[in-house]
Structures are given as structure tokens and as C-alpha cells.
Amino acid sequence: MGRVSTVTIAMLAVFCAGFATPARAIDAPFEAGLLRLSEVLGSLHFLRNLCGEKSDTWRGQMEKLLEAENPDPARRAQLTASFNRGYRSFEGTYSSCTASATEAINRYMKEGEALTRDIAIKFGN
Numbered sequence: 554m555g556r557v558s559t560v561t562i563a564m565l566a567v568f569c570a571g572f573a574t575p576a577r578a579i580d581a582p583f584e585a586g587l588l589r590l591s592e593v594l595g596s597l598h599f600l601r602n603l604c605g606e607k608s609d610t611w612r613g614q615m616e617k618l619l620e621a622e623n624p625d626p627a628r629r630a631q632l633t634a635s636f637n638r639g640y641r642s643f644e645g646t647y648s649s650c651t652a653s654a655t656e657a658i659n660r661y662m663k664e665g666e667a668l669t670r671d672i673a674i675k676f677g678n
Contacts, residue, residue: 586672587622588635591615593665595639600658603643604650612636 581587598611615636624632647654 583672583676586668587618588631590665590668590672591618591632591635592639593661593668594618595636595641596643596661597639597658597665598636599640599643600647600654600661603647604654604658 594611594615598609598615601611602608615632619629619632622628622632643654643657
């Protein structure tokens with residue numbers, strides 16, 4: 554895992570913690586991005602461990618995101634379902650680390666960083 558990725562996701566967690574609006578979370582304009590980020594984290598959790606990283610790093614990043622968001626039970630279930638969907642989508646496809654699994658890791662790392670950056674830029678203030 555690259556240090557930039559961890560820092561970027563940690564920054565998103567801190568950014569999300571700064572929201573204290575009374576509006577329902579489902580109405581938040583960044584909700585789709587957070588759901589996609591959750592799915593990306595689930596995919597990375599499966600793929601990185603498949604390819605040799607024996608840790609809960611990506612699950613830990615998801616837990617940090619949930620902690621920062623402090624969602625109500627329904628929203629928590631949605632975010633968790635997105636993480637699990639990302640995990641299961643590759644669990645059914647790969648049983649060993651292949652060149653395409655490595656390429657998927659690279660693409661998801663870039664997408665996760667882009668999502669984090671875009672959400673922070675668009676909704677950071």
C-alpha cells in the first residue's frame with residue numbers, strides 16, 4: 554500500500570468528520586462518491602490480500618470512514634453493503650493473484666485516490 558493512498562483516505566475521513574449538518578445523509582451530494590469509495594475499499598481489501606498483502610489495512614480504512622461519517626443504521630448498512638459488494642465481486646472472479654488482478658489493484662488505487670481528492674475538493678468547505 555502506498556503512503557499517499559493511506560494519507561489520502563485518512564484525509565477523507567477527517568474531512569467527513571467535519572460535516573455536522575442536520576440534513577439526512579442520503580441527501581448529501583457526495584453520497585454517491587462515498588458509496589463508490591466504499592466499494593473500491595472492499596475490492597482492494599480482497600485483491601491486495603490475494604496478491605500477498607496479509608493485513609486488514611483496507612477494512613481498517615473503511616472502519617475509519619464509517620467512524621468519521623458516524624452514519625445512522627440504514628446509511629451504515631448501505632456503506633457496508635458497498636464495501637462487501639466490492640469484496641465479493643472479485644472473490645468470485647479470482648482465486649489466485651494474476652496479472653489482471655494486479656492491474657485491477659492499480660486501477661482501484663487510482664480510482665480511490667481520485668474519489669477521495671474529488672470529494673475533498675468539491676465538498677471540503
